Amino acid sequence: MATKGLDSVVRSVFDALFRPHRFVEFQTSTYASTRGEVVRQAGSLFGVYLVNLMAYAIPLTLAGIGVQQSGQPPAGYATAAARYGVAPTASWQLLTAFVLNSLYITVAAAVTLLTFHAGLVLARGSRGIVQSAHTVVYTTSAYLAAVFSGVWYLTTGQGVSGARELVRNLQAAFVYAIIDRLGADLELPGGRPGTVAVESISPTGQWVLALLALALCYYLVSLYFGARVNHLASKGSATLAVCAVVLSPVVYVAASVLAVTIGVA
Incomplete structure (x- = not known):
């Protein structure tokens, strides 16, 4: 039984790396044809997502990502935790960090599902x-989780300051491109991005950037294969679905800029 489970994991990893079209493939002969089957299959997928979500969020949380040292638990939680011999403050900080780490990728998965299916x-x-x-x-529990993990590493890792600055500048440049296109009079807290010298990016940072780009490509390609398979x-339809996902950050930033502009006006 254990050997069969290990074989399944190895096969999934192999498919994810070398055969993404097989990794995202569903059994077309078992598509839901009744409401009960839809609920059953949706529940099964939700279970798979929860397992993958914990496999992603728990290591990040234990590594200290998202943990706020100043976070204090509510009185009710502190009382309940103390009753079971659990350190209230430490457990609360870990719990809130786990929720936040889970929430970021869950929101991204929800947006991906909405835009992909709409396309x-x-x-x-x-x-x-x-x-x-x-x-x-x-796609989100494998490739997008890899993208998020890489970004978190750049945010907190040592010796990758050049790569971290490059990613931040690219993000700021993306936002400013939309701000300028809309003609909005807005400024980000850090101001407009400058240039990052290539020599300031360490070999480790270069590897992380390369893996980030590769994971992002896998993410988009797997969505395309998912639509096709x-x-x-x-x-054309598969390409449109992927384009809808790609354009979702543009729509989000544009809507945010318009909302702030209207609010300021």
Whole structure:
């Protein structure tokens, strides 16, 4: 039994790295045809997502990512924790960090599912929400989780300050491009991004940046394969679905800029 489980893990890792079209593939012969089957398959996918989410968020939390040392537990939680011999402050800080680490990727997964499925529906290439959910659960829990982990490493790691500055500047440049396009009179707290000298990026930082780019490419390509394999979508419909996901940050930032501009006005 244990050997079979290990073989499954090894096969999944192999597929994720070398056969992403197989990694995201759902069994088309078992697609839900009734409401009960939809609920059953959705529940199964939710269970897979929870397991993968814990495998992603627990190591990050134990590594101290997102832990706020100043966080104090509510009185009710402190009382309950003390009753069971658990350190209230430390456990509360770990719990809140776990929730935050889980929330970031969960929101990203939800946005991916919404935009990916909407793109397929608009292109008339959708065969159902379950197929989209299967694709998104596997792409986000593998490739997008890798992207998030790399970003967290750049945020907190030692010896990668040049790569960290480059990523921050790219993010700021992206936001400023939308601000300028909309003609909004807004400034980010850090101001406009400068230039980062290539020689300031350490070999470790270069490796992290390369792996980030690779994971992002895997993420987008796997979404394309998910549309093609699970929805039997045409190349055009699959491309439109991926474009919808890619454009979602643009829509979010543009909406945020307009909201702030209107609020200031």
